[in-house]
Every structure is written in structure tokens, then in C-alpha cells.
Amino acid sequence: MRGQEGHPSRLALLGCLASLCVASVKGFATQTAWTTQTLESISLADNPSPQGPISEQERPTTTHGITEDAPYFVSPPLSSVRTRLGRPAVLTCVVKHLGNRQVSWIRGRDLHVLSYGQVTFSSDARLSVSHSEDSWTLTIKFSQPRDAGTYSCQVNTQPPQAVWYNLTVIEARANILGKETLYLQSGSTISLQCVIKEQLAIPGLVLWYQDDHLVERQSSRIKVTTRVTNVTTSTLTVEAARLQDSGNYSCWPSAGRPDSVLVHVIQGDPPAAMQHGSSAPGACPFLLVPMILTSLMFLLT
Incomplete structure (x- = not known):
């Protein structure tokens, strides 16, 4: 009798333990979600995602009005550059707060990396890169028609930031x-x-x-x-x-x-x-004579 009476007690005990486990799991899930959300908030606050190429006037600020130290481009004075055939082509890119990052120049037509920092990756001796303070300048000496096209000044952030230039070589x-x-x-x-x-x-x-x-x-x-x-x-x-x-x-x-x-x-x-051009057209009437004679003979028969 005791065994039969104790059986419902054991079931009640097992149900209570199950309820406690479900409550613990729900509490752990809630705490985990809160912890994840908190970590993401801290990560976003400490490491703002890159905003792409921006101008000096559009530079992002914090809630306290202090500008961030992330790299940004100063709007180029000329994004469309024109030069005459044989003259040097000069493209200048200005980057603020570069830090330990690097600037690369990339040719648009084949996405060839022309430079990384001040090191050039081209067998063309006409190309050179110079650096002065915040300015990075790509110079192409003795420009040729094949040099025309787009060029990109890029900073190796994640994702990369870039500004584009269009070069026109004027050939008289x-x-x-x-x-x-x-x-x-x-x-x-x-x-x-x-x-x-x-x-x-x-x-x-x-x-x-x-x-x-x-x-x-x-x-x-x-x-x-x-x-x-x-x-x-x-x-x-x-x-x-x-x-x-x-x-x-x-x-x-x-x-x-x-x-x-x-x-x-x-x-x-x-x-x-x-005086009159080729004599070939003049031969055309002579080619028509046999055709006319053949037609006349056909009509007479």
C-alpha cells in the first residue's frame, strides 16, 4: 500500500524538478540574450563601422561632438583630371587620420594595384607615388592615350574606403x-x-x-x-x-x-x-549587249 501511495509523490517530485529546470533554462537564455546585446552595444560604441569616403564637412561625430579618429577623405579638388598627350598626369588624394593604415592606388580598367604606400607595383617607369603630410599623389609622366580611364585611391579599412578619379588624355x-x-x-x-x-x-x-x-x-x-x-x-x-x-x-x-x-x-x-574615277562602271553597258541580243532572238522565234 505504501508503494502504491508513494508513487504519486515521486511523480510530483519529478514534475517539480522539471519545472525548476525549465525555469533555469529560460533564465539562462534571457541572461545570454542580455549579455550578447550588451556586448554588441559595447563593440559598436568602441569600434564604429567604416562609413566609406566622406568629405571634411560630412565627417562623423560622437554624441559629445568630438570627431572620430577613423580615416576619412578630404573631398578632392578635382575628381576629373585632364592632361595633354605627352604631359604629366597628376592625381592627388588627401586622407586624414590615416594612422597605421596604408593608401593604395588602383587602375580601374584592369583593377591592377599600382602602389601600396610609397611602393609601386608596375614595370612602367613613368609611374611614381609621392607622400607629403596627408597627401598621396600618383604621377604618370609622358601621358599616353592608353593612360586614360578611372583610378581609385583606397585605404585598407574594413570594408575598404575609396575615392575615384577620371583621367582624360587630350590628343590633338x-x-x-x-x-x-x-x-x-x-x-x-x-x-x-x-x-x-x-x-x-x-x-x-x-x-x-x-x-x-x-x-x-x-x-x-x-x-x-x-x-x-x-x-x-x-x-x-x-x-x-x-x-x-x-x-x-x-x-x-x-x-x-x-x-x-x-x-x-x-x-x-x-x-x-x-578625271572620272575608275573605268570599271563604263564597262557595264558592254556587258548588257549580249543580254539584249539574246532577248531579241527569243522574241523573234
Whole structure:
């Protein structure tokens, strides 16, 4: 009888122990959640997450009005940089509160790391990096068209902060007006006009070449005039043209891309092919004669 009576007591005791265990687990879970939340709050307060590139005016502050010591960029004076072909390209990045972190320059088109700190990682001797106080400057000497594109100044925070620059290399291009090939009679005047819309590295400096020889400007028959307005216009005039004046004439702007025209000085009347173009179209009517005769024979039969 006692065993049967004690059985409900044991069940009650086991239920009480189970209730205590559930209460302990709930209390432990609550304490763990509170501890985790507290640690996260402390971590966020002591280690603010990077905010990315910001300007001096947008620099973050604490609740006491004191600015944080995290690195930040001063807004660049020029995020779009233009330089002429052959001239140096200079990109300057200003970083405040850099601390023990490093600045890298990265080329956008292939994401190639050009430098880390003041150490360069490029076989191109034209590239160099200089550092003065908070400024990090990437210099590309003797800039070429392939240097154009985007460049990034980056600080190795987590996540990295970066500002981007766009480099434009201006290449002056010559354009000789008129046809690519000219036929002139001996004794006539050769007149070639070259127009350059872009600004020249040396304003007004345009050179003319006949084949691979510089045109002699001091000749009594030859005259070169260059006029600079919103565009540069250079005119080559050769009076009383001779057979030896034939050749490939090129207009070369200073540090720019040339244009050329082929001049033929001939004696007497130019051949018909020179006056009217190719004689191939003239052969087309002769090809139609057999077709017409065949059609007539078919109609008569």
C-alpha cells in the first residue's frame, strides 16, 4: 500500500524538478540574450563601422561632438583630371587620420594595384607615388592615350574606403581638308589646309612634311601660315608646282596625331581615270549587249 501511495509523490517530485529546470533554462537564455546585446552595444560604441569616403564637412561625430579618429577623405579638388598627350598626369588624394593604415592606388580598367604606400607595383617607369603630410599623389609622366580611364585611391579599412578619379588624355588630331589624293598639273598651285580642333601642347606649332622631309618654309615658292583662334588652322602653299613636289604631305600638330594627303604633280592633261574615277562602271553597258541580243532572238522565234 505504501508503494502504491508513494508513487504519486515521486511523480510530483519529478514534475517539480522539471519545472525548476525549465525555469533555469529560460533564465539562462534571457541572461545570454542580455549579455550578447550588451556586448554588441559595447563593440559598436568602441569600434564604429567604416562609413566609406566622406568629405571634411560630412565627417562623423560622437554624441559629445568630438570627431572620430577613423580615416576619412578630404573631398578632392578635382575628381576629373585632364592632361595633354605627352604631359604629366597628376592625381592627388588627401586622407586624414590615416594612422597605421596604408593608401593604395588602383587602375580601374584592369583593377591592377599600382602602389601600396610609397611602393609601386608596375614595370612602367613613368609611374611614381609621392607622400607629403596627408597627401598621396600618383604621377604618370609622358601621358599616353592608353593612360586614360578611372583610378581609385583606397585605404585598407574594413570594408575598404575609396575615392575615384577620371583621367582624360587630350590628343590633338590634324585634319587636312579635301580629298585624300590630289592630281595637279605642273605649274599650278598646291594649297593644303590643316585644321586642329584640340588645344596644342605648344600653341601654334604645326609642322609640314613631304614624305619624310620637313617642308622648307624659307623657299620662295613655299609658304606656311598658321592661325590660332578657337581652332588651329595651318595652310601650306606651294606655287609653280613641279614634278618633284609630288609626294605624301603630312600635317603634324605638336604632340598630336598627324593627317596626310597624297599629291601627284603631272604634265599635260590628267588621264581619264584621274578625271572620272575608275573605268570599271563604263564597262557595264558592254556587258548588257549580249543580254539584249539574246532577248531579241527569243522574241523573234
